[in-house]
Amino acid sequence: MSLRLLLVRSIALILLATLAFGALLVYLHAVEKVSADMRVAMAVGRRIVDNAVDDADEVALPRRRLELLVADFNGDRNLRAVLFNPDNSLAFYSYLQPPEHLVSPFLFNLLAGPPVVETVQLPPAFKNLGTLMLESDAHNEVADVWNDAALPLTILAVFCGFVLLVLYFTLGRALKPLEDLTFAFARIGNGDYRARVASFAPRELTRLSSGFNEMAIRLAEMEHRNLRLHEQLETVQEEERIELARNLHDEVSPLLFSVDVDAMTIKELAQAKDLRKIVERAHAIRSAVADMKRNVKALLGQLRPSGLHALSLASAIENLLSYWKSRRPEIAFSAECPDKSWGTRIDSALYSIIRESLNNSVKHTQPSHIEVLIEETHHGVLVVRVLDDGSGFESSAATGGFGLIGMKERAALLGGTLVVENRRDRPGVAVTARLPLPSDADEAYPAVEEIAAQ
Numbered sequence: 250m251s252l253r254l255l256l257v258r259s260i261a262l263i264l265l266a267t268l269a270f271g272a273l274l275v276y277l278h279a280v281e282k283v284s285a286d287m288r289v290a291m292a293v294g295r296r297i298v299d300n301a302v303d304d305a306d307e308v309a310l311p312r313r314r315l316e317l318l319v320a321d322f323n324g325d326r327n328l329r330a331v332l333f334n335p336d337n338s339l340a341f342y343s344y345l346q347p348p349e350h351l352v353s354p355f356l357f358n359l360l361a362g363p364p365v366v367e368t369v370q371l372p373p374a375f376k377n378l379g380t381l382m383l384e385s386d387a388h389n390e391v392a393d394v395w396n397d398a399a400l401p402l403t404i405l406a407v408f409c410g411f412v413l414l415v416l417y418f419t420l421g422r423a424l425k426p427l428e429d430l431t432f433a434f435a436r437i438g439n440g441d442y443r444a445r446v447a448s449f450a451p452r453e454l455t456r457l458s459s460g461f462n463e464m465a466i467r468l469a470e471m472e473h474r475n476l477r478l479h480e481q482l483e484t485v486q487e488e489e490r491i492e493l494a495r496n497l498h499d500e501v502s503p504l505l506f507s508v509d510v511d512a513m514t515i516k517e518l519a520q521a522k523d524l525r526k527i528v529e530r531a532h533a534i535r536s537a538v539a540d541m542k543r544n545v546k547a548l549l550g551q552l553r554p555s556g557l558h559a560l561s562l563a564s565a566i567e568n569l570l571s572y573w574k575s576r577r578p579e580i581a582f583s584a585e586c587p588d589k590s591w592g593t594r595i596d597s598a599l600y601s602i603i604r605e606s607l608n609n610s611v612k613h614t615q616p617s618h619i620e621v622l623i624e625e626t627h628h629g630v631l632v633v634r635v636l637d638d639g640s641g642f643e644s645s646a647a648t649g650g651f652g653l654i655g656m657k658e659r660a661a662l663l664g665g666t667l668v669v670e671n672r673r674d675r676p677g678v679a680v681t682a683r684l685p686l687p688s689d690a691d692e693a694y695p696a697v698e699e700i701a702a703q
């Protein structure tokens with residue numbers, strides 16, 4: 250059941266209960282009123298009869314007096330007077346005033362009790378003339394009571410119906426934003442990040458719609474960035490493959506060809522039994538094979554660019570700095586790095602962070618000094634800093650780069666943080682990574698090779 254119908258149903262039940270309670274109170278009051286009015290009417294009727302017959306001794310025509318007495322009750326709203334002959338046959342009876350509104354027998358039975366019938370004690374002068382009875386009739390009273398109660402009950406019922414109607418439409422409008430939101434979430438779930446919702450009018454929901462739209466924009470941006478990263482990765486891999494093919498072609502193929510030629514020459518020289526030249530060719534083959542080994546080794550080195558598989562982190566950083574020193578001799582490079590390993594994953598992350606930070610410093614500014622500092626705090630945190638004294642970092646500058654993102658992701662993957670900010674003490678940029686150290690680094694972070702081998 251929809252939330253709208255659920256709310257309307259609950260409120261309808263409350264209104265119905267109120268209506269029923271109101272009707273019960275009205276009913277109890279009506280029953281009491283009808284019964285009280287009948288008692289009063291009967292008392293008044295008795296008094297009228299008493300007054301009419303209290304001068305019995307002076308009455309010349311007592312029978313006539315009784316007939317007139319019965320006639321006096323004609324048109325009464327609640328009482329009927331009936332005169333029986335001494336032989337109990339019906340002599341006279343009065344007629345009631347007809348009710349202004351007709352009431353159904355059901356309603357009459359509900360509100361009025363059984364009629365009250367009283368035989369009036371007549372003075373001795375009237376005794377042999379017949380019996381006088383008074384009988385109550387509540388039709389007029391019930392009609393009046395019902396007439397009085399029907400209007401307020403109708404107003405109450407109309408009010409309840411109106412409240413329900415207004416509630417139904419108001420809830421429909423109020424809950425519309427939630428319906429829109431559900432629909433938009435379904436679109437996001439299906440990967441359609443263009444889904445947006447209109448700004449919701451109720452103040453409480455405005456933040457919901459703006460929050461949803463911001464989330465959708467962020468997701469769309471992330472998807473776009475992922476796509477670009479993926480494309481970049483593919484381009485890099487493609488370039489690497491092309492470079493590898495070129496190297497194999499340029500460096501190894503000619504050597505293989507020369508080995509092939511030398512082998513064929515040896516065959517001819519063997520037939521001519523020219524041992525001296527055979528030895529010369531064999532030397533040439535060995536030298537070509539040595540060149541090939543060197544080239545293949547260089548290619549393997551390219552395939553494992555960090556060089557961390559063979560070197561310690563400190564030596565790999567040293568190599569990196571040498572690389573830059575040879576290309577940018579005007580910059581002074583220095584490093585303070587303990588000669589130890591924190592496990593393959595941490596070492597490799599540190600190396601990548603330092604390499605990208607150096608790239609950025611050299612690429613984006615003209616520093617005169619770049620420092621690399623690695624230290625282990627007493628609290629089991631590894632702090633890595635790369636500081637330059639270049640022109641500094643403009644956080645507002647739009648960038649399509651992935652270096653900073655990549656560094657931050659690497660730090661986050663190890664449960665750490667990475668901050669890139671301008672130095673406070675002087676111009677330049679400070680890259681600071683803080684990585685928590687596990688008690689046993691290699692146990693907590695298994696090497697990539699180990700994961701691949703599993």
Ligand SMILES: Nc1ncnc2c1ncn2[C@@H]1O[C@H](COP(=O)(O)OP(=O)(O)OP(=O)(O)O)[C@@H](O)[C@H]1O
Nearest residue numbers: 609610613614641642646648650651652653654678
């Ligand atoms: N050491 C630095 N000094 C000054 N600006 C820097 C420094 N490091 C980063 N920046 C600024 O931060 C931006 C983002 O750097 P990031 O490494 O993410 O991208 P990139 O170097 O431009 O491209 P990519 O790394 O993808 O080749 C740079 O464009 C640059 O403006």
Ligand SMILES: [Mg+2]
Nearest residue numbers: 609650652653
């Ligand atoms: Mg960069």
